[in-house]
Amino acid sequence: MNNIEIKISKTSRIRFSISFFIFALLWMSGLEIVAAVLLPQHLTNLMGATAATALFGILNAVTAAASLIANLMFGNFSDRTRSVFGRRTPWIVGGISLLLMGVLNNSWAIGISYCICMFGLNMMIAPVIATLSDRIPNDMRGTMSAFMSAGTTVGASLGTLIGARFISIQIPGFITAGVLMGVAGIFTVIVWPKEKSSKDMPPVKKGFGDILASFRPPVKGARDFWLAFVGRSLLLFSYYMILNYQLYILENYIGQGKEAAAATISVMSVITMIVGLIGSIGSGAISDWIGRRKLPVIVASILLAVGYFLPWIMKSASSMMLFVRFCRSWLRCLRRSRSGAKRRCSAVQRRSR
Incomplete structure (x- = not known):
């Protein structure tokens, strides 16, 4: 696909621009509501400042590893997906079900829940990023990346701003975060041009060893x-x-x-x-x-x-x-x-x- 010249209409360019910006804005807002404000305060309320600080550091380390694994895994899985809905759309929508998590009071449950959320989030992010090379012309990829970057910048700020408003009433804040991240995937697949079916694409015949080799750094x-x-x-x-x-x-x-x-x-x-x-x-x-x-x-x-x-x-x-x-x-x-x-x-x- 990358070796074929991609051409899209002006309307499609506008739709892609809007969807990339809003996608980044919504998922980053939802994540920052939890990660920057509500989760650290929730941990403090549960176990006190000292224990909360230590646990928060562990959670950040574990979820960073989970995000890395999920991003690589779901990016490869979406490359190999063959369906009438295309390669990326099923994974973007599928990630939504893993994001609407409740507020838990056990540290182990919180950690597991947070990791599952990262898997769900990256189930959406990896295919969206892959779409840049699949469906966007070379001369427009920088522009689309800029829209995503702007959405991330604004979303991070809005997320902490919204989270600060919910610091004393946290459950509605957690629900808001889950809804924002879920809507990010729904909005994206609705607004951008419908992805063509990938059922007729030749299947990827490489095995698991070849998948691992593709991640080898230079x-x-x-x-x-x-x-x-x-x-x-x-x-x-x-x-x-x-x-x-x-x-x-x-x-x-x-x-x-x-x-x-x-x-x-x-x-x-x-x-x-x-x-x-x-x-x-x-x-x-x-x-x-x-x-x-x-x-x-x-x-x-x-x-x-x-x-x-x-x-x-x-x-x-x-x-x-x-x-x-x-x-x-x-x-x-x-x-x-x-x-x-x-x-x-x-x-x-x-x-x-």
Whole structure:
């Protein structure tokens, strides 16, 4: 499919643009309602601040592994699906049933439930991402990716903002999160052009060993790939190490109450959304204007480190607001500046295979 020139109408382009944006907006909003606000507060209510912090860290690690496995697994399964509804649609819709989870009071049940939710979420995400190469022309993939990126940015901010409103009445918040993630899949398959049947496509004859081999990372001539991989991993690890614990930092380190922390998170969400969108647009223009990629990455990394120190030095609610204002814009700068490197790394990876 990737070697065949794909042509779509103007109407289809609009429908794809809307569906990619809304899909990312809805699933990220639903996830952040739970992950950023309601789940950490729910754990605190159940077992106290100290035990909740430890369990929250374990849950993040376990669900990260579950998400990775699910994304790879369902992406491959959707490649091999043959049905009258196409290859991607059945998996997008199928993921919905695993997202509407209740609020549990046992730590093991919460962990298992959260992992199942990640499997359901990635059952939708993996096929949607695969659609970019299946059904979108080469010259439009960057634009569609930008719509998804914008939806993710806005969705993350809206999710924490909505979650903060439900911090004292959590069950409606959990239900809202499940509905948003479920609607994301339904909306996508309804709005974008109907996928053609895949029943007549030749079946994939490769075995399980070939599936595993397809996940092998590049080894020879892949210096840029590994530099980008390690750099991006460290970048995301450092940023989300603070952001994922923002509620605990506000309550246990800075000393705010539940309602005050929720109000601070609401302000942080608005700042994150505005600064993130501005940074996303402006950083790409600056990088193109100076014609360099590495220099903006180096400068942004140093300034990010300064932003990380602010909550530690100032120890106030305003320091957390400065943290998201300072870091979010430069994080977007880093991501946009690395887009060229990412394309080069992908080419290296394909050649090595």
